[in-house]
């Protein structure tokens with residue numbers, strides 16, 4: 063199966079700082095949020111970075127049995143939701159979980175999801191969503207896996223079932 067191409071700013075093949083366990087991280091290219099104090103301004107231009115095949119990424123992920131899951135980070139992954147969804151489905155078929163970082167809030171994603179942007183489809187493939195922009199005044203080094211105190215770890219399945227965002231203090235041991 064040939065998966066769609068994704069514009070990325072980089073990858074990390076084995077990270078322990080982008081979600082629970084060993085994770086393959088895909089840093090997508092392009093971000094509309096312009097958070098003051100962003101540490102990754104090089105990820106903002108839509109046309110920057112490089113284009114890589116989703117099938118190539120899947121093969122790299124498949125080769126590492128130590129991985130618990132894959133993290134979509136940015137940039138803003140929801141800008142490329144349609145391209146990420148087929149890859150996410152294949153990753154989940156390998157019994158690995160998906161963590162997605164976004165500068166959008168949970169509420170914004172739900173209200174802005176439509177038939178064209180595939181936001182809901184990407185949410186449906188995501189186990190845990192780290193939501194919200196980076197807010198410099200709320201920056202904290204004390205909060206694992208997040209840059210500022212407004213950002214939440216949201217259990218996506220529980221939130222969609224209950225209709226309210228289920229924010230967690232930390233990731234559960236297993237998804």
Ligand code: SF4
Pocket residue numbers: 093094095096097100101102103105136137138164165195196
């Ligand atoms: S959402 Fe992330 S990448 Fe985009 S501007 Fe904010 S901190 Fe930077």
